[in-house]
Amino acid sequence: MNNRHLIAILRGITPGETIAVCEALINAGITMIEVPLNSPDALTSIAMASNALGERSAIGAGTVLSKKQVWAVSDAGGTFVVSPDTNKQVIEETIRLRMFSFPGVFTPTDAFRAIKAGATGLKFFPAEVLGPKGIKAMKAVLPPELPLYAVGGANPDNFNEYFAAGCAGFGLGTYIYKPGMDAGQVAERAAAAVTAYDAGKPA
Known part of the structure; x- marks a missing residue:
């Protein structure tokens, strides 16, 4: 990707x-x-975004809990799956369908169960509870090439702390979008996130 x-x-x-x-x-x-x-009618949103913007972006689904949902995401044109847990069937089916997990x-x-199932990367959640110190301690025993994402409490103000702990990136939820926000508000927050990411990302 x-x-x-x-x-x-x-x-x-x-x-x-969308x-x-x-x-x-x-x-x-x-x-x-x-x-x-x-989210309301999520598969429709995924299909619309994939059809219109799939050549410029990777559109995926979150809160995926079953193989049946993995199939639905694939059918809608999704290219990655984010799950809240380490469900072996969800991870393996995602990889079998050539999506990212x-x-x-x-x-x-949790981390090694996900790795054994074939996970593309790991989402540390909630990162604000684990904190950079907790993630750094686990990073020491994980495969160095595996990308780690801090999700839940990560924002441009603390990107550098998580980069220092070994994270490759971030999942941005309520910081980047809340129901009722318009595209202009999202654009402002996205620009701030990109600036902080590019400035802090290790070479």
């Missing part, structure tokens, strides 16, 4: 808002966009 390791999490977005918000994100430089499946982990046991 030739994208910045920044995932915009659009929880609660509706199909009518294209404008996604275009704002892409234009700002965030090209990994997640629509959680507990980013399961949520909190402990070393």
Whole structure:
């Protein structure tokens, strides 16, 4: 995936808002966009974004809990799956369908279960509870090439702390989008995130 390791999490977005918000994100430089499946009519939003913007971005789904949901995301044109847990079936099915898998982990046991199932990267959630120190301690025993994402409490003000802990990137939820925000507000926050990411990313 030739994208910045920044995932915009659009929880609660509706199909009518999706294209404008996604275009704002892409234009700002965030090209990994997640629509959680507990958003209104999420699969329609994923299909719309994939059809319209799939050549410029990676559109995926979050809060994916079952193989059936993995199939639905694939059918909608999604290219990655973010799950809140380390469900082996979800991870393996995602990889089998040639999508990228980013399961949520909190402990070393979670992390190695996800790695054994074939995870593309790991989502440390909630990062604000683990903190950079907790992530750094786990990073020491994980495969060095595996990208780690801080999700839940990560924002441009603390990117550098998580970079120092060994994270490759971030999932941005309520910082980047809350229901009711318009594309202009999203664009401003996305630009700030990209600036902080580019400035802090280790060479």
